[in-house]
Amino acid sequence: MKEYVFKLEMKVRDYECDLQGVVNNSNYQRYMEHTRHEFLESLGENFGTMHAAGIDAFVSSVSIQFRQSLRSGDAFISCLNIKKNGPKLEFEQDIYRASDGALATKGKVESVVVVNGKLTRGEYFDELLKKLQ
Amino acid sequence: MKEYVFKLEMKVRDYECDLQGVVNNSNYQRYMEHTRHEFLESLGENFGTMHAAGIDAFVSSVSIQFRQSLRSGDAFISCLNIKKNGPKLEFEQDIYRASDGALATKGKVESVVVVNGKLTRGEYFDELLKKLQ
């Protein structure tokens, strides 16, 4: 497995599986969101508290490649790397099945920050990245 | 079918079905919520607008009996009656499969209104019910 700045172990919940017997595709996007927010918490931030303070990170694009379906009972590791690109924060987000390390999904997410309704140059992300060093 | 003050026709979405091939139980609660909110809209209200104005209806209890599972492709009719009981608004909420009128779920929901963080005597509901007459 390659290196990541943040990893979160989770487990499939059966209501996330659809009639094909595998995790419904939309749930990987949810796993990825939860991973970003837990990453934020690991840096002392909280998404709800940010929103209450008028700071909102919005996702501007998501792309996901689906490689291996996760199923009932599967544990998985949701991994994340970040890179600043202009006003955007780019997340590389990969999910691996825990049992054998198989790559389940490969994702890319771009995010921008809006403060009190105004798009910013991503200064919030700059401050955040300093905490990583 | 018995009489109801509000009915909403909906259709199963496949992501709502779980690995048993039927609509996951939690989704009936979602259907019921959406029906209440559409009922509100039919009276000229909107749940999001209410929240922005500091008025929040909160569910205090839910009970649901599951009779017939809905499946991929099923249309259904979500029905609602209401009754004021002290500060609470009681919703009788039943869901019928459209194809044959079979009762899918039978539900009861109790709701209270909080204004600016304070529990009310349900005056909001009293005003709402006047619009029904």
Place this chain on the structure above:
Amino acid sequence: MKEYVFKLEMKVRDYECDLQGVVNNSNYQRYMEHTRHEFLESLGENFGTMHAAGIDAFVSSVSIQFRQSLRSGDAFISCLNIKKNGPKLEFEQDIYRASDGALATKGKVESVVVVNGKLTRGEYFDELLKKLQ
């Protein structure tokens, strides 16, 4: 806190919160389902494997009282007791906020077992309960 045969610590995921800024009611039903299925796994069973073998546990009724809303960042403990009642298995399922032990929801779930499409007398549950002793 009273005694339970099974407890699971979980944490609110932000996508589970709705526009009122609290966990949407339907998600407590999901938390409760996941807790039952993890309880099953603790006894060596798996819900997906059961389904593939033609054994399906179906929820016949759910009732939930909502006491304290969980919010972004909240950890919580989802607790469960069980009791056989005729062909049904009755689950007492309570959820507590981890930070202060406040009761978030109080629930009751009844479940039946269908084998190859036929309702059973709950023999599957009898075998399961033996493993608890």
Place this chain on the structure above:
Amino acid sequence: MKEYVFKLEMKVRDYECDLQGVVNNSNYQRYMEHTRHEFLESLGENFGTMHAAGIDAFVSSVSIQFRQSLRSGDAFISCLNIKKNGPKLEFEQDIYRASDGALATKGKVESVVVVNGKLTRGEYFDELLKKLQ
């Protein structure tokens, strides 16, 4: 608005909005899935029936650009075009707010067909596309 082979009008359900007061990003993926499956039904197919017959369409990649957030009360039009590309079926899927025609999301989805567990050359899609002509 550009031309599409299939359009579906839907409405935001409040449980789909998150604590930021807008539709959670993952739900657009769900809207897009439901649109594909309704498109299938418009051609006389059903996703659940296909699965029962051993034919499964799996999404191999999704990419979505988020332009305008949908909110409580918003109706929207979910639109779809398709194109065969080797064994894959490529869906162009765009969602517009109904009130003003604003583009909410712009998406691309690639799908493959697995029959009895084996990846196919997409013959199922070829047959499907004939029905469109």
